Amino acid sequence: MSGFGAALAYEWIKFRSVRSTVWTTAVTAVLPVPGAAFVAATGSLQPDDTVLGGSLTLTVPAMMLAAVVGALVMSGEYSHGTLRTTFAAVPRRGTVLAAKAALVAGVLYVLTLPSVTCAYLVGDAMLGEGYAQGEPMPALLGVAAAFSVAGLLGLAAGALLRHAAGSVTTVLAVLLLPALFGPLFGDAQRWVAGMSPTAALEKLIQTSDATAEAVGSLGAWPSLLLVTGYAALALTAAAGLLRRRDV
Template identity: 70%
Template sequence: MSTALIPTPGFREALAFEWTKFASLRSTVWTTATAALVTVLGAVFVGLTGSLQPDDTVLGGSLTLSVVALMAAGVVGALTVSGEYASGTIAATLAATPRRGRVLAAKATLLAGMLYGLGLAACTVAYLLGDAVLDGSYAQGEPLPALFGVAALFSAVGVLGLAIGTVVRHAAGAVAAVVAVLLLPSLFGPLLGGLRPWVAGASPTAALEKLTQTSDATPDTVGTLGPWPSLALVTAYTAVALAGAALVLRRRDV
């Protein structure tokens, strides 16, 4: 009596599995929704309170709270995998798709595509609302192609969170690590003297400040690297982190 081998699911099937799991996990859905909502509400709040600096731009002011949304994007990435470890479903996932690199690639693709679309839509709406609410005394800024760059940064930080969550596995630890990666370079940068622009300038939050053209993005705080090279740098070390996470995932039992 012969038994047929069960075929290994392809990438499209793995991607569909990941979407089903993501949509069924309330923590990731609500955190993703929060990332979009806080960006839009931040534009309205800043516009109505008139709390911008005189040298700020409409784009920078409208996206003031996008840094909170960026952290939420990283947390979504971390929860996407750590939530499976917490519930124990990761074992079933890896049993259904034995090629672990494919599982991680499917998660990363889902996150990158979803966060890009969400980030672009939320930031565009925030900018339009801010432009409508703010008076004409502020410089407009250059929303295009900056908004596409901000959306790409959301994707990169989400995938970075995924890499961190894959290595750490525990939800609380992964979330804390994501927040630390985003905030600590800026918080401790002033303690590093001449190294401050190099350390703080390499962080995702620095890239966000440059892309949104906020008045806080001065060379002595976020370095002299331009917005697009900063985005490229974040993308590069995110890719390295994801490759490292894939290696860890392959070598671990679960």
């Protein structure tokens, strides 16, 4: 059997068998909750911020780990030399990449949605009155989706570059550099800064730092759709290159 279902089952076996991937995924899912407790316990929430934004402070580093998960799922096969076996079991390389993408996106969404919801509830319970609540729904659904998109970008980077360190470095640069170098582009700053999943995440959690001047003028959901489109384009390029390579 070499259909999508068989490929997905095969990828799941590999995913849960690699300790580095499992542990990175686990930390990604757990990180937002202690972050919410820390912000509330230290009283470090800014007066103009929301409970939602403060509670999800550590979603940005958690998203970086989600991108690393995606990169490891693909680059790990190159590092361990198992990709030939994978393609022998499932000859359609596009099916292999689609199965990896479905697995990464699905696992990250299923794990991070309850995590970010719990983080918000913890922050809400500990912070009490005095802060604007923000609008957790449907924002929390979008936050979990942003994790999935980051994972897909990492997967595409792993397929394109084939090297673990290179793919991790590249996808982290995609997440961080638009905001850092946006000011260098003058009037185009808001569009450059809004190109990364980090910008979409900051808008979704309604942080006080997510101004149009800092992370682009698009709204939260259009920004998420934009970076989802980028991820789809990157995966399409990766699929084309995967078909042309020897391995």
